[in-house]
Amino acid sequence: MDLDLSPVEPFQAEVRAWLRRNVPATPLPSLETEAGFTAHRAWERALGAERLSAVSWPEAYGGRGASPLEWLVFEEEYYAAGAPGRVSQNGINLLAPTLFAHGTTEQLERVLPPMAAGEVIWAQAWSEPGAGSDLAALRATATRVDGGWRLNGQKTWSSRAAFADRAFGLFRSDPAAERHRGLTYLMFPLDAEGVTVRPIGRLDGRPAFAELFLDDVFVPDRDVIGEPGQGWAVAMSTAGNERGLTLRSPGRFLAATDRLLALWREHGADPLLRDRVADAWIKARAYRLKGFETISRTDDIGAEASVNKVFWSELDVELHETALDVLGPDAELEGDWLEGYVFSLAGPIYAGTNEIQRNVIAERVLGLPRERRVGG
Amino acid sequence: MDLDLSPVEPFQAEVRAWLRRNVPATPLPSLETEAGFTAHRAWERALGAERLSAVSWPEAYGGRGASPLEWLVFEEEYYAAGAPGRVSQNGINLLAPTLFAHGTTEQLERVLPPMAAGEVIWAQAWSEPGAGSDLAALRATATRVDGGWRLNGQKTWSSRAAFADRAFGLFRSDPAAERHRGLTYLMFPLDAEGVTVRPIGRLDGRPAFAELFLDDVFVPDRDVIGEPGQGWAVAMSTAGNERGLTLRSPGRFLAATDRLLALWREHGADPLLRDRVADAWIKARAYRLKGFETISRTDDIGAEASVNKVFWSELDVELHETALDVLGPDAELEGDWLEGYVFSLAGPIYAGTNEIQRNVIAERVLGLPRERRVGG
């Protein structure tokens, strides 16, 4: 057992130096605005040009072939440098792992390089009005036609879709099949004929997600991932990934709690808030070490990913609540901490609510009995 | 709407003066020890002689005919004076309300005066090894015999039973009936032939409760409360009472949080603990005002009693945890705060766990749907 990071220090030094030279001196506007989205897209291009947008991908697709440890270290450097939020994360963290697991070589070669280059920004399109946490209740359809599929129906809470280029999601390709069966995983362009994108404002009014209305949208066969009808199994590999480290890397929380500590000190290091500041700082370090443990393991972490999801999402809310309490009477005012707080509130809800994650932990990690009814 | 307490001030002044003269200068030994039990019994006799052991009872039974407001004020004065814990509380707060609701005049006249006088101390005998929160799963039996009943079976978590004189509980009188049906509410002496009392130590080792083994214990008909077979309905009036104000009067928490505040100040008023001390103090006042609201209402509070039970039991744990944190490295050491902490830990468990209370609140106060299975 060791925590020797010296083998990755050259890579770390290179990343740090590049970020020091390239991170914008003034923060970009919020990526949930049109101007901010454009600025973040340009930033993704700059990252991509340096092969730093998806360091763990093979070089052939625009990455660096970085090890998991190098990726963790990259993330630490990235957020410590105060670099911009990742507008490309839906593609890189959700879609790409699915493609690596289930995509064809043609798909990998066609989809990944422009994603790494920041040329194509992806939105996710999981939920529907009647299917939030209960994803198996999906109703939007994919109907077989010559050379491909026609999509119909409605998606919602599609993050980034207000400004993104393409989207991915599950569609019911066998209308007779129930719940997890008969679903197909598809990619489609947001500017295709028949797609209407209606941006939805988040709590602070910014269009962080959108509704998608799909009216006979044609998707060629080459944009099906995995086998038609096997969409649920294909998607679950992404879902597991999402709950693990990639959606919220330890680096984000290390940087955020360092900023919290600085904020607390600037505001007089109020002893009333000391324990909460310390707890946030400690938990971020725990999450970092847990990350090292996860990548050191040789077995599949499986349902334990739910433990990570509950932990980081609650840490994120707590640390932002603490920051707002440090700000005291100014807590309600527009600013980075408030935007971070609003963003954090989505954590316990999306990618499977924390209530569902706790059921998963209890039943699949601890082995408690399932309720003798559907779902739970 | 008013909070005018002036009409009860003469009574309050009398109680305060009596307590100032009579409360022992040094605290009595713990009532969960044999010596302490004896000392507390003597104290009950002194209270009883002044008709102060059960002020809200009619004078004929040893009370003062006090109004609910006078009772609340009595409790405030009682605990503010640092008077001893009430070894008679099972009888006065659990059994007596049942007798007032369902007992015969003969029972009231026979049972209540010695209870008020501190001559007979009662234990409760609700739970059984297989029936804790799920009281309807009781299995101990009462079998009809000439002139009365024969009790058989086992009771457990019988508080005070290690040293008390008599006990009350539910017994299955119709072995064919299921769950809530066929139960009978009975009183029985703990020194009767066939009763074996095995004291059980609580977390700090003190015999705060006992197991009762009942082997053909004879109980005459006059010691059945209400109709045979109607025990569940009879008991429920007591259960509601228990979750309301009487088991934990606001006066207890007002006194405890004042002591907490003093302890915190003596230990240097550490700002780290300030918010928690303030919260305990505020919550005790909230519970006091809620008590005034409850006695001002003319309708039955019904399931809202569960809201009180959750609130006081969690306040009790929190305030003692805060006190232990004030004590810091000495928190683990034997003393009043540690004993209070141990006592508080039972609160969220007994008289219906707080999990069950929250179900009751959600289903019966908020009207959320019941789970479509037995119980819950």
Next chain:
Amino acid sequence: MKFVLDAEQRLFGETLHKLLTETGTPALIRRWAAGDRDRTLWTALAEAGVFTLAVPERHDGAGLLPVELVVALHELGRHAVPGPIVETLAAAVLLGEADDEALGARWLPRIAAGEAVVSLVAPAVVRRALDADAADLTLLVDGEEVWSALPEGSAVRSLDPARRLFPVVAGERLAAGPAVPRAAAAAYDLGVLACSAQLVGLGRALLDTTVVYARTRRQFGRAIGEFQAVKHHLANVLTGLEFARPLVYGAALSFGSPDFARDVSAAKVAASDAAYAAARVALQVHGAIGYTDEYDPSLWIRKVRALHSAWGTPAEHRARVLAVPR
């Protein structure tokens, strides 16, 4: 002792609830957030007597009636009514107690009648003037002086889109003297009380909305309100609100006593915590829809977070609770 509302007080609350339900506040909140300063509702609230409750009888008010004021603000909170209502009521107390009859006569009858909308800054405790662009008068109280204030620069945006907060500079001096700090303290305490009542109302509305949602929204083949986790979240919210409410009414009844400052602080702490818990649970149980600005309850959620730290932070109020020597 009778610590429940009497029939007249209940009727007052029900009347306001009916008025506000008919008004349909969500659309009004959105218009207010967009800068529409229409006063139709303000006038209706004045007609119902809301602004008389902090105005002395000699200035056409009802005298200071803290319990009725709590009743009113509870309903206004329940409907998330926007605008500087607490500020106007606190200003009425300041003007009524500042020992300047001419100043009082100039503004208080207009406040009582709903003709004057007032905002307020007291640098140590209320830093910026809420909706000063909508006000006929913005007061700046500092030490022994009261000034009429003018917005300086543009408003700061709050998480609550219906709150615009203006930095101000002093204009004309309106009053001065040793009565001012006392009047300012009374105004602050009354503002805290009013804010607490609003928070309990906001929390209650969020609980009610979320309960209805949990009864009807289905996931995994059943109403989500059947799940014990959802039940327990909502039971906790009810418990918090049920114990905040008596603190708010208890504080109202201690108006005029030396305990008033401590009691309003205790009420604010409990109301803030209970309403914030209600907002968090509302968001969690609603899921994504509660997180969108087009869903009406999100207006309540944002207002709760804003008021949580308005009129004194929870930490400041906890300090006030313990500051009283005893």
Next chain:
Amino acid sequence: MKFVLDAEQRLFGETLHKLLTETGTPALIRRWAAGDRDRTLWTALAEAGVFTLAVPERHDGAGLLPVELVVALHELGRHAVPGPIVETLAAAVLLGEADDEALGARWLPRIAAGEAVVSLVAPAVVRRALDADAADLTLLVDGEEVWSALPEGSAVRSLDPARRLFPVVAGERLAAGPAVPRAAAAAYDLGVLACSAQLVGLGRALLDTTVVYARTRRQFGRAIGEFQAVKHHLANVLTGLEFARPLVYGAALSFGSPDFARDVSAAKVAASDAAYAAARVALQVHGAIGYTDEYDPSLWIRKVRALHSAWGTPAEHRARVLAVPR
């Protein structure tokens, strides 16, 4: 970088677990609580190498092996082994670093061999000597001096019946000099680390026991582990423990670095909170039976509460975490 135990380390833990399972610690804890000072288990632990882990090789130890020490203490915590084990290990560090070869030679080989049981007082941080009646030596370290100490008066009782805490007075002076405060600091940090490992082990055992109970105990016609409230309680406990454990191992690996003090404090905070949550949930899920002193898990519950504030309170450790300038 490989942040998981290697095969040898895992085997060491499993060996101890097997030894302690066969020993049957609950009966042993009760005997220890009753004053029985039998050393059979102590000797067996020494044979397994536990006490060599804090003793330099020149004094018959294994050198200071913090990771192995955490492995051992995790298992000892899991079985709630009583006695001044952490104190003996911390004393070994103190004696090893105090720059007094003769003193070290006198005691360290005996500690390594399990022949010397040592208790310890360091007034600012460890106020009383645990189980001094069972010890061959009680150290009192104060400033630049180390004394052998004697119990003064009778022991104070702890909530954990197996812990007797003795006030002490100084006897013979054993060592003095500028190395002493440094040695004492190292001893304290190692004691904190050992205590944290114990707490994680205690919490883990309580979680495992409670999960088994929840699977088998039936109420309302089903296993209580089917109820979502019980599931979520236990899921929270697991989450707390899962993130405390890496902090404890991470701290062990920072031994010798300037971050060690900060890292053991972070570990203690997280381990203490996670174990305390495990104890509260164990009690709540077990109901009354968990509240009785004759039910074995209650021994674990009480020990957790005692260790929660031993070897530095959570507040003291949080302060240490933030004290480091950066």
